[in-house]
Amino acid sequence: MTKVMIVYFSKTGNTAKLAEAIAVGASEAGAEVVVKPVSAAKPTEMLDYDVVIAGSPTYYGHSAGVLRTFFDESVSIHGRLNGKIGGAFATSAYKSGGNETTILDILHAFMIHGMVVKGQHSKDHYGPTSINTPNEPDIKDAKKYGAMLVNLAERLSNV
Amino acid sequence: MTKVMIVYFSKTGNTAKLAEAIAVGASEAGAEVVVKPVSAAKPTEMLDYDVVIAGSPTYYGHSAGVLRTFFDESVSIHGRLNGKIGGAFATSAYKSGGNETTILDILHAFMIHGMVVKGQHSKDHYGPTSINTPNEPDIKDAKKYGAMLVNLAERLSNV
């Protein structure tokens, strides 16, 4: 069974809603899913999962400092996440308010850990986003993204 | 009088509409403005302007090849654009469909020419965008962006 960890920072609850939607999608695709705010997560926990998906509101074009600090501290397990799958999601206040640069900075962190990342050929290409509160299409897309990464994990682990 | 060159690629007309709106804003702010499709522009023409603003639809996360080729060829005037002002705009088909990475790749080109770039503390932070056809707020924001860069040029030239 594919194990998925979703870690996020959320102040207004918008990013938490996307996290929940991704979790529903991953769960419906057959995975065991844990969702937790970054304040309750330790970087070493990532070792126990096949897929790690991280999300943040967009703060000045990038993920929140508290999420970056989580990645900074993940240096203690550098090299041991190699080959796992990473995903990202973000929320912002404007249509071109930094969502893409935020998602990409999270994916960069996963890539530097040697992790596997996948885009989407429709909708939000780099990962799920919302402008302010996620609407119905945002929630639907987030579910699909969760399921997509679980399917990728199954292909990678030769299930 | 500040001289502004707006160069763009547009297939559907959406990017051309944003170009026109930026031109209106720049013109209303007192500048002399030339707007032309990249097919009718030569990189050396940039030498004659104080501000160069480039726009493109988002093709696979970045500006169209034809606009990149325009920048590739600008190597013939490398160093001579140093200190001029650059701006960028983009259109895409989705809310997180690559608009930001497209705008940023244009701004990178200007920065590598030693040019000056400015963000916006509200709305589309890196430069004007639209999702498909520009709507009224998009047009309004594009006008403001054009005016903002003209004002910056005036401050820089000690007018």
Added chain:
Amino acid sequence: MTKVMIVYFSKTGNTAKLAEAIAVGASEAGAEVVVKPVSAAKPTEMLDYDVVIAGSPTYYGHSAGVLRTFFDESVSIHGRLNGKIGGAFATSAYKSGGNETTILDILHAFMIHGMVVKGQHSKDHYGPTSINTPNEPDIKDAKKYGAMLVNLAERLSNV
């Protein structure tokens, strides 16, 4: 047998050298490898390969216009590359001269096609690079990158 296509643009021969090294690594890892300059490649050819790796010199912070045009034209097969593996490499004239932004723009294109991308937990994290002519460590790293992507392809195809 994993099939790998390496497509590149090279003016000085530096990027071609990295392309050859990646090809050697992929071949030694057991793949069938085709290496071709972008002028001799058609986007539809990507359909025949499990792994596509693209490289370019850094021109104003991004890949050459001719390579971007290749990606622009790949819209004709949009959706059909979903799930394949993509990789990227770049050369530049300076240590922080745009290599990273160049590699990332290629990876963005692959991600927008729904392709799978993988970073490296040591050395050049986003993909192989060189500053001017590739030196011995650059060649060695490029070989490893080619082999790494072939191994990933084998895991994905449940060989």
Added chain:
Amino acid sequence: MTKVMIVYFSKTGNTAKLAEAIAVGASEAGAEVVVKPVSAAKPTEMLDYDVVIAGSPTYYGHSAGVLRTFFDESVSIHGRLNGKIGGAFATSAYKSGGNETTILDILHAFMIHGMVVKGQHSKDHYGPTSINTPNEPDIKDAKKYGAMLVNLAERLSNV
């Protein structure tokens, strides 16, 4: 007299060395310069300066969490930095180890504050970097960058 604030995070001392070199260059160009580690700086202090230059080691492709937190907290003065000048510098362990994405994330923060940014047409285009300890050319380039931003500030303030 142009006032410059240099704020940085440094664990090994490499980033601190670049900070000092930029300060020397800015000072020699006639500015009043303050250099301080981010732990001793408050975001509101940026209000008192014409130029703010921020630097960080590259942690997983981006600036350290502690520096991002500094920017997160700068939301309290959002809009009030509009028109000031921003600059960035970074250090990393590898030649393509994330220096560019780190510098760019800092510049994005300044752009989202509406600040003015300038590239360099030679050497490290987006801002000064070093791979591990800064060498002599790195120090020289950092000094030039500091002086360049002071000169830009003087042009902008119509001195």
